[in-house]
Amino acid sequence: MSSSTFDFLINTNMNCSGFVEDKKGDIWTTGPVNSAHVAVWALSRYDAKSLYSEKPAVAEIMTGDAFLGLSEANDGSIWFGSATGAYRYDGNTITDFYNKEDQxxxxxxxxxxxxxxxxxxxxxxxxxxxxxxxxxxxxxxxxxxxxxxxxxxxxxxxxxxxxxxxxxxxxxxxxxxxxxxxxxxxxxxxxxxxxxxxxxxxxxxxxxxxx
Structure with a gap:
């Protein structure tokens, strides 16, 4: 993690469970949407060009239950998990690797x-x-x-x-x-x-x- 990423997390007082800085400098986080809805979590992306603006540009990629783990693969895709499976986001599509056929x-x-x-x-x-x-x-x-x-x-x-x-x-x-x-x-x-x-x-x- 770069010093700029660390400064951003501290300055924004972000309530996140996981975070990663990708190759483009964007910051990805998982955590509660806000303090009023702690049961609803989100995978969010903060645009690198706006990290130090008054209102950083953030996109909620997916919301749901608690997301566990967050990592960038060699191909640039973002992987994250939940209690019931794993997900991959390639910039356009979210792929759910949960086996829906089995209990x-x-x-x-x-x-x-x-x-x-x-x-x-x-x-x-x-x-x-x-x-x-x-x-x-x-x-x-x-x-x-x-x-x-x-x-x-x-x-x-x-x-x-x-x-x-x-x-x-x-x-x-x-x-x-x-x-x-x-x-x-x-x-x-x-x-x-x-x-x-x-x-x-x-x-x-x-x-x-x-x-």
């Missing part, structure tokens, strides 16, 4: 993942006009192992095993949760969740159904 299986990173749960009673309690709550609770439980099935870039199934001894409640009821009326962890130390159906909810997120 892919991904192992869950147990150190970076957890199952979050939430409970509530059907009936809420009141004291006069004061709402006392529905005794809802939330917490998480560690994952022992798990696999997710991806097909055509969408979650289609999977299986997750969780360690019930790690169940936590954010309302300081950790010991209560482990009693037989709740989760009898001595009798059932491990629970298995199997995703049998996946639906897309209104905000575009996926929601799995435990089968």
């Amino acid at each position: 892919k299986k991904y192992t869950i990173d147990t150190k970076q993942s957890a199952v979050v749960w939430k409970t509530s009673m059907l009936l809420a309690s009141w004291e006069g006009s004061k709402f006392l709550g529905d005794r809802s609770g939330t917490g998480d439980v560690d994952i022992l192992k798990g696999e997710l099935m991806i097909e055509n870039r969408r979650l289609v199934g999977g299986t997750i095993e969780v360690d019930m001894n790690t169940i936590e409640n954010f309302a300081d009821q950790r010991s209560l949760n482990k009693l037989p009326p709740f989760f009898d962890v001595k009798k059932f130390p491990v629970s298995t969740f199997s995703i049998s159906k996946v639906e897309t909810v209104n905000d575009g997120k996926t929601e799995g159904k435990n089968g």
Whole structure:
């Protein structure tokens, strides 16, 4: 990386995950589109001739989920990847090297993942006009192992095993949760969740159904 590239990245305070300077001097980056849409990433190209202007000329080549890795090949094409495949941009066309015919299986990173749960009673309690709550609770439980099935870039199934001894409640009821009326962890130390159906909810997120 040249000193001019380094200065450009510092001066623009750019929020990027990856960057590369190509043979023409253009700067390519991957990262969130902006702070308000951190879930939407983009592959962007900054024109070398405008790097130090007040508004550098930038072109968003592609947007999508998180892009991992960024490199220029010997022929000048730009390669970048995502969680489900690799892409090549030759200046005109983006080629997707994801194998759409096969279903892919991904192992869950147990150190970076957890199952979050939430409970509530059907009936809420009141004291006069004061709402006392529905005794809802939330917490998480560690994952022992798990696999997710991806097909055509969408979650289609999977299986997750969780360690019930790690169940936590954010309302300081950790010991209560482990009693037989709740989760009898001595009798059932491990629970298995199997995703049998996946639906897309209104905000575009996926929601799995435990089968």
